[in-house]
Amino acid sequence: MRQFDQELRDLRDGILSMAGLAEQMIDLTSQALSERSRAKSDEVLALDRNLDEWELKLDRLCVDMLALRAPAATDLRLIASSLKIVPELERIGDHCCNIARRATYVHPPILSSGSLERLAQETRSMVRMAVDSFIGSDAGLARTVIQADDSVDALYGSIYRELLRLMMSDPLCIERASHLILVIKNWERIADQATNIAEEVLFILEGRSAKHTYLQDNPVE
Amino acid sequence: MEIDDPRPIPEPARLAVPPPQSGLRPAAFEQPDLPLTDPSVLTAPIMVKVERLNLFYGEKQALFDINLSVARNSVMSFIGPSGCGKSTLLRCLNRMNDLIDDVRIEGRALLGDADLYAPETDVIALRKRAGMVFQKSNPFPKSIFENVAYGLRIQGEGNSKVLEEAVERSLMGAGLWDEVKDRLKDSAQGLSGGQQQRLCIARTLAVRPEVILMDEPCSALDPIATARVEELILELKRDFTIVIVTHNMQQAARVSDHTAFFWMGKLIETGLTEKMFTNPGQRMTEDYITGRFG
Numbered sequence: 025m026r027q028f029d030q031e032l033r034d035l036r037d038g039i040l041s042m043a044g045l046a047e048q049m050i051d052l053t054s055q056a057l058s059e060r061s062r063a064k065s066d067e068v069l070a071l072d073r074n075l076d077e078w079e080l081k082l083d084r085l086c087v088d089m090l091a092l093r094a095p096a097a098t099d100l101r102l103i104a105s106s107l108k109i110v111p112e113l114e115r116i117g118d119h120c121c122n123i124a125r126r127a128t129y130v131h132p133p134i135l136s137s138g139s140l141e142r143l144a145q146e147t148r149s150m151v152r153m154a155v156d157s158f159i160g161s162d163a164g165l166a167r168t169v170i171q172a173d174d175s176v177d178a179l180y181g182s183i184y185r186e187l188l189r190l191m192m193s194d195p196l197c198i199e200r201a202s203h204l205i206l207v208i209k210n211w212e213r214i215a216d217q218a219t220n221i222a223e224e225v226l227f228i229l230e231g232r233s234a235k236h237t238y239l240q241d242n243p244v245e
Numbered sequence: 246m247e248i249d250d251p252r253p254i255p256e257p258a259r260l261a262v263p264p265p266q267s268g269l270r271p272a273a274f275e276q277p278d279l280p281l282t283d284p285s286v287l288t289a290p291i292m293v294k295v296e297r298l299n300l301f302y303g304e305k306q307a308l309f310d311i312n313l314s315v316a317r318n319s320v321m322s323f324i325g326p327s328g329c330g331k332s333t334l335l336r337c338l339n340r341m342n343d344l345i346d347d348v349r350i351e352g353r354a355l356l357g358d359a360d361l362y363a364p365e366t367d368v369i370a371l372r373k374r375a376g377m378v379f380q381k382s383n384p385f386p387k388s389i390f391e392n393v394a395y396g397l398r399i400q401g402e403g404n405s406k407v408l409e410e411a412v413e414r415s416l417m418g419a420g421l422w423d424e425v426k427d428r429l430k431d432s433a434q435g436l437s438g439g440q441q442q443r444l445c446i447a448r449t450l451a452v453r454p455e456v457i458l459m460d461e462p463c464s465a466l467d468p469i470a471t472a473r474v475e476e477l478i479l480e481l482k483r484d485f486t487i488v489i490v491t492h493n494m495q496q497a498a499r500v501s502d503h504t505a506f507f508w509m510g511k512l513i514e515t516g517l518t519e520k521m522f523t524n525p526g527q528r529m530t531e532d533y534i535t536g537r538f539g
Binding site: 026028094095096097098099100101230231232 | 494495498522523524525530531534535536537
């Protein structure tokens with residue numbers, strides 16, 4: 025195997041390692057929330073350092089390859105998109121930390137049964153699909169992720185409205201509801217990160233941007 | 246974020262990395278159906294057009310059914326592995342292959358409206374319209390001035406004022422005037438390699454061609470001289486149409502508007518250079534420009 029091919033493989037493996045970490049943090053964050061677990065919150069915060077380390081390592085690898093290998097075509101698209109995917113994964117970790125820090129402040133539950141868990145589950149599913157689309161070079165799956173974001177946005181909106189109603193009807197729950205608004209906002213942002221990753225996967229696979237389709241003549245099908 | 250308890254990095258959940266997509270399967274390759282012209286140049290005025298061109302050295306076919314258009318005032322790069330036919334095609338564009346015994350050419354090559362291989366074509370006049378710059382600079386053992394004036398002199402131009410103007414204009418066009426204006430009578434052999442190559446370009450410019458054909462013009466130059474010639478190419482395309490053969494992929498990416506990739510005498514793909522280097526349409530092109538060819 026050429027040295028450059030090995031470096032590209034290292035990059036893909038590194039992104040998969042980051043994705044594995046991000047998914048692990050999402051699972052721990054969900055558990056910390058549902059179990060009101062300080063220990064799991066701490067575990068999430070600790071894992072974030074690993075994601076940060078990976079980000080620095082992969083940033084350096086990408087810049088080195090751009091400088092030394094003069095990549096073209098698929099190689100160039102993989103490296104250019106990796107420079108965007110890596111920060112998205114790192115941000116997922118940051119959002120998990122933001123949620124995990126509030127795990128002990130949102131109890132006892134005030135939301136209707138299951139809506140918060142459903143938001144977490146749908147978001148987690150989007151991240152998994154985005155990563156799978158990267159691993160499997162699956163453009164169809166990447167498009168599914170992009171479409172799924174609307175569902176998460178709608179769910180976020182409905183929970184947000186429910187929290188507003190709760191705060192207006194019972195001032196005693198305002199503190200918990202305020203924390204919950206930030207929690208759901210962070211879940212919703214993680215879904216956005218998954219969408220951004222899926223858009224980059226489409227760019228790697230198809231060579232044209234899937235972003236801001238309202239500005240372009242290349243709508244996501 | 247402050248973290249005091251870093252944990253070992255866990256193994257990723259899935260490491261099923263697909264195998265790198267590389268390697269050619271020449272046996273399975275079939276030339277794709279190519280449009281007669283690259284769509285991206287269809288709207289531009291065409292300076293060079295090649296239609297269904299086949300070239301044979303004796304029994305051996307070296308070019309297969311080539312269709313290609315080069316827009317006026319643009320730079321087209323020919324890339325491909327050694328022996329793919331890119332230099333052979335370049336030489337077809339000013340009939341330099343005529344100098345080789347046993348060459349047979351079928352199809353058409355047009356320079357503007359002129360059919361290069363029509364029986365009535367004046368080959369000498371044609372070569373004035375399509376100047377050539379070679380891999381190795383080849384200044385004549387004459388002064389700098391006489392090197393540039395040579396083409397005009399053999400056309401019968403004897404007026405010293407006309408010659409002086411032409412030499413100055415050509416040396417300025419080649420970006421060499423400021424470096425040699427005080428030593429025009431010095432031998433051209435005393436110039437550096439990069440200067441000699443630019444002198445050869447000036448010699449080509451002196452006869453006011455419409456097309457400049459460059460066959461690996463920078464392969465013998467250092468990076469600084471190469472950069473100067475590349476800058477010159479970008480300036481020259483304002484007034485000329487340029488076709489350049491290069492083995493340097495980054496050079497093709499830097500200087501050309503369009504790129505054509507050849508393999509074993511066949512034109513595999515041509516298109517806008519940005520497209521060719523970021524998202525080529527053919528797998529063979531991808532493998533070649535990413536260094537996975539063969």
